[in-house]
Amino acid sequence: MKTLLIFGSKTGGTTKIVKTIQKRIGMENCDLVDLNDNPKPSLEIYNIIVIGGPIYAGKLLASVQKYISENSRELLTKPLAIFTCGMNEPNYQSQLENAFPENLKSHSFYRGTLGGEYDFEKLNWFERFMVKSISGIKTSMQHYKMEEIDRLVNQISEIEKSHKDIENT
Numbered sequence: 001m002k003t004l005l006i007f008g009s010k011t012g013g014t015t016k017i018v019k020t021i022q023k024r025i026g027m028e029n030c031d032l033v034d035l036n037d038n039p040k041p042s043l044e045i046y047n048i049i050v051i052g053g054p055i056y057a058g059k060l061l062a063s064v065q066k067y068i069s070e071n072s073r074e075l076l077t078k079p080l081a082i083f084t085c086g087m088n089e090p091n092y093q094s095q096l097e098n099a100f101p102e103n104l105k106s107h108s109f110y111r112g113t114l115g116g117e118y119d120f121e122k123l124n125w126f127e128r129f130m131v132k133s134i135s136g137i138k139t140s141m142q143h144y145k146m147e148e149i150d151r152l153v154n155q156i157s158e159i160e161k162s163h164k165d166i167e168n169t
């Protein structure tokens with residue numbers, strides 16, 4: 001069974017999180033597609049699709065939004081997990097709600113926010129200023145939600161297991 005993890009990332013935080021998920025699922029069972037490198041990946045050979053990206057100023061990264069709006073019909077044909085990354089924990093739920101259309105949310109077997117990071121070296125002066133004045137954070141920091149990453153990986157393993165059980169009957 002193969003999983004495709006489709007994502008976007010501006011400063012590399014989401015890339016680190018999806019690579020962790022790929023290692024946990026198993027490199028041979030999971031491919032990654034960065035929409036920056038490949039804006040129209042083929043889903044054909046995959047059994048499970050995971051899609052998500054970071055939140056900036058309350059909104060899902062534009063490249064991920066665009067992919068979703070242009071490909072939602074195809075996404076609805078496979079078991080689907082949707083995720084966001086972000087640092088504003090009090091808004092995780094509402095940001096996740098707003099990031100994806102209703103049909104994808106109700107179709108998905110997993111919805112969650114996986115945390116994120118501030119990498120001050122990759123932010124421009126205005127972004128650094130915004131982060132400092134809104135959150136009070138002054139240096140790079142990571143805040144990964146390991147329990148959410150575990151929950152996603154476990155749910156994918158459950159689907160893989162039930163697929164194997166069906167194959168063996």
Ligand SMILES: Cc1cc2nc3c(=O)[nH]c(=O)nc-3n(C[C@H](O)[C@H](O)[C@H](O)COP(=O)(O)O)c2cc1C
Binds near residue numbers: 014
């Ligand atoms: C200018 C700026 C605005 C941000 N706005 C939000 C936000 O509205 N909500 C949130 O949860 N996180 C916000 N974040 C945190 C990012 O979602 C977080 O840094 C994420 O890990 C970035 O992912 P990336 O490195 O893959 O681009 C913001 C970060 C920056 C630099």
